[in-house]
Amino acid sequence: MKLSEMSRDERSLLLYFESRAVDHGGLVDARRINDSDFKLAQGWDTQGFVSFGRLASEHLTTTSSHWCRLSQEAWELAHEERRARHLRLYEKRRWQTTEEKRNG
Numbered sequence: 001m002k003l004s005e006m007s008r009d010e011r012s013l014l015l016y017f018e019s020r021a022v023d024h025g026g027l028v029d030a031r032r033i034n035d036s037d038f039k040l041a042q043g044w045d046t047q048g049f050v051s052f053g054r055l056a057s058e059h060l061t062t063t064s065s066h067w068c069r070l071s072q073e074a075w076e077l078a079h080e081e082r083r084a085r086h087l088r089l090y091e092k093r094r095w096q097t098t099e100e101k102r103n104g
Contacts, residue, residue: 017068018078027064
């Protein structure tokens with residue numbers, strides 16, 4: 001899979017899973033994903049791109065009902081997309097650093 005071949009929704013879901021993997025040990029807040037995200041995640045699970053599933057009932061919480069684990073390929077694409085997103089946002093910034101202001 002190539003980042004350039006992924007839709008905006010696919011890239012967004014990948015970054016959501018990456019953030020949940022890093023910040024929450026892979027626990028997914030299913031309230032934050034919609035039906036098409038679920039279908040996409042299930043397809044990725046079948047392909048081995050991102051492992052995705054439901055938590056055992058005794059581990060369900062009000063905020064976590066699913067889990068994810070990224071493959072090496074998914075980690076690499078998530079990193080690539082995070083850097084690309086930074087560049088897109090940085091290029092559109094409406095603020096200046098103090099150095100830029102001084103050199104104005």
